[in-house]
Amino acid sequence: MSGLIAFPFISPNYYVYMLNYMAVNVIVAMGLNILIGYTGQISLGHAGFFAIGAYVTVLFIDKLHVPFFAALFVAALLAAAFGFVLGLPALRLEGPYLAIATLGFGMAIIQVIGRAAVFGGRNGLLVSKMSIGPYVLNTDKELYFMIIPMTVILVFAARNIVKTRVGRALVSIRDSDIAAETMGVNVTYYKTLAFAISAFYAGIAGGLYAFVIGFINPGSFTFILSILFLSMVVVGGLGSVLGAVMGGIFISFLNLKLESVQYIPGFGDMLVIISKKWMSVTGLPNISSIIFGLILILIVVIEPLGLYGFWIRTKKYWKTWPF
């Protein structure tokens, strides 16, 4: 904990920015895990909720001069409302149909944002500095002290939700919705609730993300981003709080590193040579997509519980060593 507080004072600014970025993703992963990992409902459209959070927060602050916290809260509630609405058809849908419906939702949101003038169209919106009352948060360091505590609170809130009655109801739906119903769980209510909670988390994260990056446009919220969110949950470990945190951190780290993959010593040079010979150098950053794809496939084939599964196995190994 004290490490988290001291961190921005001892490390270069880029790493502070990186931690902010990771924290935002951890929030999304946490919410998405409640939906996918705990309730067993898939979503391939979380970039849509993320976008709603970002755009609504920014517009409320810039156009209506609403204070930051109020704007963020309204944006997250709006995202949750969209989540609730999207969750309604989900009640009657099984896996494949739900995946398709959420995919369509994510794509439709981007279409609408990209075409409407109020959202800045394809060009996007510049985000002004975050201000809390009279204070303006100018640097990544100041943002850090805003974002990290919120992340910690949201992660603990999620942990508490899944550990108590609501969480058990969600898991019961995942494992057997029929038995859940006959044990008195209102499946309709809890499924839509799970959608709303995870959309709320994505909305908050979206609102914070806008300030971390400083600029938003439709291109930042594509289908690929939805898959990236999904891979955080899958890689971290479905149905585990620690897993969502690990997955969020790991995938965001990888994403940042792979954006400039050609500058990684050794590996990057090798890739540049391969690119010149067989592929194209301009297309090199797309390697991140290949790596994420491979990770997703390997996780399912090797360890469906993800990093959390590896962690459990390692722990078991040490506990029982040398047997």
Place this chain on the structure above:
Amino acid sequence: MSIFSAHDLTISFGGIKALNHVSFEIEKGAVYSIIGPNGAGKTTIFNCISGLYAPDHGEIIFQDMDITNLAPYKIAGLGIARTFQNIELFSRMTTMENLMLGRHLHMKTGLWSGVTLFSSNSKVSREEIVHRERVEIIVDLLDLQSARDVFVGELPYGSQKLVELARALALEPKLLLLDEPSSGMNNEEKHDLFYWIKDIRNLFDVTILMIEHDMNMVRDISDKVLAINFGKKITAGTPDEVANHPEVLKAYLGEEDA
């Protein structure tokens, strides 16, 4: 006094009448068994009672209330719990968590209060503790101590059946539906189950409706038996009456060629 009655239950799937005007009535506190060959419609009756199927015709009355078209969770809320023929447990939850889910209707913690679980003295924690104590009684009764913190998916079949029974009991039902409780159990397990069902009836003030193939068990613990075949009621009465009914014998033993 009858606690439960079904009148004229009829339901068909794609032209086949799974239930054809079935009526029966259960006295409060009784153990009532349904027997019949495979595919006779026994589980279909259960599914109608717990609201998973909507009957085409007929009505189901529980404690003088028409529950025919209620949602399953509302029916559970009135105090009807059940087990399943092919075990429907929450396999990636521990035994304890499964049973705590059984307390779902008796607990109050919602989303907001759940979030505030920050100390062992909070309202949420206290509620968890109270209900854990209730659940422990059931764990002790059914000898499930060793399974307490095991994922139920990893338990042997016989124990899984018991956990399912325990989960249904955790709901504190007034009417308990048991779908082939002894299937897949060995003789020793069956023997234990037989005593437990008796205990449960005496201790928990519950009426039991049971589908069972083991005729010895049915004869020993049932107050009344309903026999059905091809979705139709053959007869109902005391175990001995039913067991000696010519149509029942025919359904079970087949018809002799004259």
Place this chain on the structure above:
Amino acid sequence: MFLQLIISGLSIGSLYALIALAMVIIYKASEVPNFAQGEMAMISTFVAYALLITAKASFVVSFLGALLFAVLLGMFIEFVALRRAKDPNILNLIIITLGFEMVLYGLASWKWGAEQKHLPFPISDTDVIQFGTVVVSHLDIATMVVALIVMITLFLFFRYTKLGIAMKATQQNVIAARINGIRTNRITSFTWGLSSLIGAVAGILLSPVATLDPNLMMDPLLKGFAAAVLGGMTTLIGPVIGGYLLGVIENLFGAYVSLEFKSVVAFLIIVFVLWFKPSGLFGKHYVKKV
């Protein structure tokens, strides 16, 4: 005007129908909506481009080469990943197809970059034939004819050939098929190859009107899903009708309601259909037995 819209709707609709058909074939075999379907078709189209432009092969060789590649790619994906999933529930299988979606997208962007290319095509999309007031381009006619031929061949294939019947049997009941001596693993692999082939046909037919880049199939993929959902994913005729319907509806919406939001129609259709008829117009709904 109206008739014109219908005709061009049917032309694009026949491509949606092909994509939907490709997805449904896989859905029936592996019970997973194949999110890599679009990229499989996209990269096959790029193979045609590479053979045609880089290797300077003839149209026939390039297109046949691309189709062969598509078949192998489909079988490969099934072989290396899908059948190896540790816990093959629907979520995990979806994740695998998403994984391949990203891998193929990354590979294509790495190799061919993001700049838009043009795939030369032997049939013109500007030469037209006039039927009364309706004008149809040669390409539109070719598209409709090819799609129809593919679909009819496919129906005959499933009806009359040994392999087709084995595929149907495997789709309906793997265990029963295996007991009856069908090598179900191999059949599932073939099914993926076949589906990939159909998708590639759609990709090649689409590329002359769209521009060839890694995003080629992003939008058509959603359309294909919409068509499949609209028609229902349990039959083969459903997605075909769904595809044609979607093409026409989309065109009419673009002309009479809003051109801007034309591409949102597919999503609206998905939502409406799932809301009122969750298994599509022609699908059957199965209830889990307890």
